[in-house]
Amino acid sequence: MTITRMNSAEVTKKVFNKEQLFILDVRNESDFQDWKIEGENFEYLNIPYFELLDGVEGILDKIPTEKPVLVVCAKEGSSIMVAEMLSDAGMAVSYLEGGMKAWSEHLEPVKIGDLKDGGEIYQFVRIGKGCLSYMVVSNGEAAIIDATRMTHLYLEFAERIGAKINHVFDTHLHADHISGGRKIAEETGATYWLPPKDATEVTFAYEPLVDGKDVEIGKVNINIHALYTPGHTIGSTSFIVDGTYLLSGDILFIDSIGRPDLAGLAQDWVGDLRESLYKRYKDLSEDLTVLPAHFMIIDELNKDGSVSEKLGTLYRKNHGLNIKDENEFRKMVTENLPPQPNAYQEIRETNMGKINPDEEKQREMEIGPNRCAVR
Amino acid sequence: MEANKVLDAKGLACPMPIVKTKKAINEIESGQILEIHATDKGAKNDLTAWAKSGGHEIMKHEEENDILKFWIKKA
Numbered sequence: 001m002t003i004t005r006m007n008s009a010e011v012t013k014k015v016f017n018k019e020q021l022f023i024l025d026v027r028n029e030s031d032f033q034d035w036k037i038e039g040e041n042f043e044y045l046n047i048p049y050f051e052l053l054d055g056v057e058g059i060l061d062k063i064p065t066e067k068p069v070l071v072v073c074a075k076e077g078s079s080i081m082v083a084e085m086l087s088d089a090g091m092a093v094s095y096l097e098g099g100m101k102a103w104s105e106h107l108e109p110v111k112i113g114d115l116k117d118g119g120e121i122y123q124f125v126r127i128g129k130g131c132l133s134y135m136v137v138s139n140g141e142a143a144i145i146d147a148t149r150m151t152h153l154y155l156e157f158a159e160r161i162g163a164k165i166n167h168v169f170d171t172h173l174h175a176d177h178i179s180g181g182r183k184i185a186e187e188t189g190a191t192y193w194l195p196p197k198d199a200t201e202v203t204f205a206y207e208p209l210v211d212g213k214d215v216e217i218g219k220v221n222i223n224i225h226a227l228y229t230p231g232h233t234i235g236s237t238s239f240i241v242d243g244t245y246l247l248s249g250d251i252l253f254i255d256s257i258g259r260p261d262l263a264g265l266a267q268d269w270v271g272d273l274r275e276s277l278y279k280r281y282k283d284l285s286e287d288l289t290v291l292p293a294h295f296m297i298i299d300e301l302n303k304d305g306s307v308s309e310k311l312g313t314l315y316r317k318n319h320g321l322n323i324k325d326e327n328e329f330r331k332m333v334t335e336n337l338p339p340q341p342n343a344y345q346e347i348r349e350t351n352m353g354k355i356n357p358d359e360e361k362q363r364e365m366e367i368g369p370n371r372c373a374v375r
Numbered sequence: 376m377e378a379n380k381v382l383d384a385k386g387l388a389c390p391m392p393i394v395k396t397k398k399a400i401n402e403i404e405s406g407q408i409l410e411i412h413a414t415d416k417g418a419k420n421d422l423t424a425w426a427k428s429g430g431h432e433i434m435k436h437e438e439e440n441d442i443l444k445f446w447i448k449k450a
Contacts, residue, residue: 050421077390081390364416
């Protein structure tokens, strides 16, 4: 039988459409436990490739023939080897092109909606890592919010839709992924906006983004309003786009809330987080559509693959917004937290411009899920 | 550390470092030591997990100038 190559975009479609897929993950056990391709109707078998060097006979009866089979490894080499062995044994299988490395870097653009006065807002779903970034487009101009380091994808997308990138924002200093904001700004001549309280140690020039600041895209068609909402970091800032969309950064997610400990000051910031979620957001219209900077679990995806929900619905359903007792809230966001994102200190330093790791190193630093939330 | 055999797996990408290590370990006696040089960063976790599953012992691990060095005692 022949083996076929499946790329990350094809796997993403299977995730969005809730298709069936059998994943034979041949990375070692700890890497698989830590992070894998998630899909509602995906089935898994984890056998490290080095246990299959003498042959695949022992696992043939564990691999289904009635659904597609995808062999996955870290970079692709081992999955090709195992796929070839399975193929020699008469099975029709695919391998993931570029492995988990490519999966981690894949961005799927999804249109969220039209803006009132013309223009659109797009969400870029980084499906493998759970990071979400945004492009707001109006009248031939674009703004990007919370860009990942795969900067060429945004530039190509903007070019395809005929928009010039004029503004780049980060809602906060990220700890789970390397921001592409500065690079995009450098390459396009756009203005790079950062919350100054998160930027006290940065080594480059930026435009300070402060509470109440309005930035216009497409000659005043679209207004981006900054709202200071500390808690995940001291500078965390949310945006209200076109009076309709609330870009909540890492403060509020669909089924979880931001964790306050990644810059080392959980106890100090828990009060800010509470104030942002229980007062500042509470004062906003329930009709706003919340667009967060992450998702944590695949259940948070809508049918079209986007991640969004009305603020009012989140106030009814999100557990993190419904903890009446302040002490209980404090306990939840400071105790029994999930492990911190891989290399989060180095990622923060990279985003400050203090260190400049090469691409290979950046990739390695970002391995794994984002882990910016508490549930 | 004195090795009975040295395997140069520099420049090789996964799965070759492990494939070659497995072959090399078959060529030494139980209790003898295999020294491996690799440049593929994934080799560290994979060699550790592979050695564990086969009962081999990683006696020593070093990194210098992007070269990963391992000394494995055959089970």
